[in-house]
Amino acid sequence: MSYSEFYRRSIEQPDDFWREQSQLVDWFEPFTQVHDGSKAPFDRWFIDGKLNLCHNAVDRHAQVRPDDRALIWCSTEVDQEKIYTFRDLLQEVQAMAASLRSLGVTKGDRVLIYMPMIPEAVFAMLACARIGAIHCVVFGGFASVSLASRIEDASPKVIVSADAGSRGAKVIPYKPLLDGAIEQSTHKPAHVVLVDRQLAPWQAVPDRDIDYATLRATQLDQPVPCTPLDATDISYTLYTSGTTGKPKGVQRDVGGYAVALAASMKHIFLAKPGRSFFATSDVGWVVGHSYIVYGPLLAGMATVLYEGTPIRPDPSIWWRLVEKYQVTSMFSAPTAIRVLKKEGPTASEGYDLSSLQALFLAGEPLDETTSSWVSQTLQVPVIDNYWQTESGWPILTLPRGVEPLPTKAGSTGLPVYGYKVRVMDESTGKPVTEPGRKGLIVLERPLPPGFMQTVWQDDTRFINTYWQSVPGQSVYSTFDWGYQDEDGYCFIAGRSDDVINVAGHRLGTGEIEASIATNASVAEVAVVGVKDDVKGQVAVAFVTLKQAGAADDAGTLQGTICKTVEQQIGAVARPSHVYFVEALPKTRSGKLLRRALQAVAEGRDPGDLSTMEDPAALQHIEQQFRKG
Ligand code: AMP
Numbered sequence: 001m002s003y004s005e006f007y008r009r010s011i012e013q014p015d016d017f018w019r020e021q022s023q024l025v026d027w028f029e030p031f032t033q034v035h036d037g038s039k040a041p042f043d044r045w046f047i048d049g050k051l052n053l054c055h056n057a058v059d060r061h062a063q064v065r066p067d068d069r070a071l072i073w074c075s076t077e078v079d080q081e082k083i084y085t086f087r088d089l090l091q092e093v094q095a096m097a098a099s100l101r102s103l104g105v106t107k108g109d110r111v112l113i114y115m116p117m118i119p120e121a122v123f124a125m126l127a128c129a130r131i132g133a134i135h136c137v138v139f140g141g142f143a144s145v146s147l148a149s150r151i152e153d154a155s156p157k158v159i160v161s162a163d164a165g166s167r168g169a170k171v172i173p174y175k176p177l178l179d180g181a182i183e184q185s186t187h188k189p190a191h192v193v194l195v196d197r198q199l200a201p202w203q204a205v206p207d208r209d210i211d212y213a214t215l216r217a218t219q220l221d222q223p224v225p226c227t228p229l230d231a232t233d234i235s236y237t238l239y240t241s242g243t244t245g246k247p248k249g250v251q252r253d254v255g256g257y258a259v260a261l262a263a264s265m266k267h268i269f270l271a272k273p274g275r276s277f278f279a280t281s282d283v284g285w286v287v288g289h290s291y292i293v294y295g296p297l298l299a300g301m302a303t304v305l306y307e308g309t310p311i312r313p314d315p316s317i318w319w320r321l322v323e324k325y326q327v328t329s330m331f332s333a334p335t336a337i338r339v340l341k342k343e344g345p346t347a348s349e350g351y352d353l354s355s356l357q358a359l360f361l362a363g364e365p366l367d368e369t370t371s372s373w374v375s376q377t378l379q380v381p382v383i384d385n386y387w388q389t390e391s392g393w394p395i396l397t398l399p400r401g402v403e404p405l406p407t408k409a410g411s412t413g414l415p416v417y418g419y420k421v422r423v424m425d426e427s428t429g430k431p432v433t434e435p436g437r438k439g440l441i442v443l444e445r446p447l448p449p450g451f452m453q454t455v456w457q458d459d460t461r462f463i464n465t466y467w468q469s470v471p472g473q474s475v476y477s478t479f480d481w482g483y484q485d486e487d488g489y490c491f492i493a494g495r496s497d498d499v500i501n502v503a504g505h506r507l508g509t510g511e512i513e514a515s516i517a518t519n520a521s522v523a524e525v526a527v528v529g530v531k532d533d534v535k536g537q538v539a540v541a542f543v544t545l546k547q548a549g550a551a552d553d554a555g556t557l558q559g560t561i562c563k564t565v566e567q568q569i570g571a572v573a574r575p576s577h578v579y580f581v582e583a584l585p586k587t588r589s590g591k592l593l594r595r596a597l598q599a600v601a602e603g604r605d606p607g608d609l610s611t612m613e614d615p616a617a618l619q620h621i622e623q624q625f626r627k628g
Pocket of ligand 1: 240283286361362364365366382385386387388389390412478480492494495501504505506547
């Protein structure tokens with residue numbers, strides 16, 4: 001079947017289409033209705049069906065192929081490697097599930113996972129899925145203020161963490177960050193389960209903290225059956241940044257997610273049971289959830305869990321892993337490839353990469369130079385895919401498992417089956433039909449299986465955030481600008497809101513501004529994303545001070561400000577520059593003109609300044625930039 005027929009069927013006969021895809025997973029009880037769209041804008045999939053994500057990812061494979069590799073852990077941080085077969089994985093997941101159960105965790109309880117890239121992170125996620133607990137994984141690079149707000153919002157019964165992570169051979173103790181976060185949060189978890197890697201000493205808080213090895217030893221060989229869950233039950237929440245400082249808990253279901261991922265593995269990521277998949281992301285991000293943990297395992301593949309950087313011990317490391325583990329599909333982000341290109345353009349030479357069928361890149365714009373360099377270097381197709389934490393799986397790409405369509409330079413591909421992608425004029429609400437004309441990328445209902453159900457405990461925020469961007473139209477806004485060409489290929493042209501993308505990590509400028517504003521000498525602050533050759537964008541801050549002259553020691557103050565951001569949010573959000581300015585450009589109604597600041601910082605024309613309260617403020621900043 002051609003891709004266009006496949007796509008058309010998904011849109012014109014969605015019930016038949018998704019019923020067929022649903023056969024890729026095991027059901028404990030069949031669903032009675034494929035889709036329920038009666039409560040707009042909430043779409044529900046596979047009504048009355050009962051299943052379990054962990055059963056589909058682990059047990060069903062352990063039954064038929066127990067000795068196949070399931071989880072390949074490789075850490076260049078601590079120089080360790082461990083391979084778990086499906087049998088081993090089942091045993092470890094049951095031990096973790098029994099441990100959580102012994103602490104009183106049951107269906108619907110939240111378990112917050114704040115972990116480095118170690119197997120126990122995967123065990124904990126799958127254990128939650130097994131017993132119907134809702135996991136909330138928080139990226140290990142986040143510091144205590146970010147972590148505290150997530151603990152507050154998720155109100156977990158138990159937190160699973162580790163003594164420390166490691167990045168570039170530097171040990172990062174997690175326990176003090178976690179203790180600090182719990183102290184700041186009004187919600188206190190009943191227990192903290194700690195995986196002791198013996199990287200950093202830690203002290204247990206009596207009656208609260210439990211060493212995982214000790215707990216595990218008491219729970220080994222306890223069978224924990226997979227709880228049959230409703231397809232519409234919640235599998236997890238994952239926090240993501242938006243325009244406001246408060247992170248949103250993206251909430252996902254069980255059945256829709258299982259089917260969407262299983263289908264994407266087949267049609268997009270060229271999955272075959274027994275093969276290996278290597279996604280270089282982190283379990284704390286959506287790519288980690290979908291394509292390190294659930295997707296590959298649902299497809300019966302081995303998944304590579306890599307703790308380390310792309311360039312340590314040397315820039316060949318990833319290609320050594322591809323050769324060693326016979327990786328067939330690899331998933332990474334453009335920034336990582338740009339780093340490799342810069343560090344060691346010949347790093348893949350001499351490695352047998354013949355197992356690799358394709359490299360998938362996502363998370364940020366893929367520039368043509370990077371794309372063609374890596375595809376020539378590896379001699380495999382490079383497939384861009386565009387999506388968001390909210391969608392959970394690709395919205396735009398070229399599903400090669402259906403038809404190997406040609407790529408186009410700069411394009412993220414075609415609308416993926418199940419997605420009614422439209423380009424709309426944000427001010428008139430009219431569709432943009434002219435090829436090449438830019439508009440807001442929106443999605444019409446129904447949103448396909450796997451898409452977020454709502455914002456955790458805040459349906460109103462879900463509606464207000466995503467469904468009210470275009471006048472007179474009830475469409476989901478992606479907050480990305482883009483356009484389609486005459487063949488329907490889509491091109492992404494950047495965010496329409498105040499979200500920036502640093503090395504594939506999505507950050508809200510509001511969050512960084514709030515952190516900088518906690519500094520006593522700061523009066524006002526604006527943060528913008530500025531183009532960067534390697535990271536795509538970096539955060540740049542413009543600060544006015546309460547007292548003129550306080551910037552005399554600008555170097556020290558810049559250091560203090562950067563440190564605040566690092567300690568409160570995490571190193572990913574650290575501004576690359578802090579500029580001290582006399583005034584910030586604003587509209588007459590007092591709205592910060594971040595776009596004008598961004599233009600100046602990138603050496604572009606800031607455009608129409610007629611709405612500006614005080615154009616001199618911007619001119620002054622421009623002069624400062626010209627002086628360097
Ligand atoms: P996140 O939710 O962290 O995955 O970030 C999603 C955002 O990253 C999208 O809304 C886009 O702005 C950007 N993004 C993701 N994938 C791509 C891509 N392939 N090309 C361009 N931008 C992308």
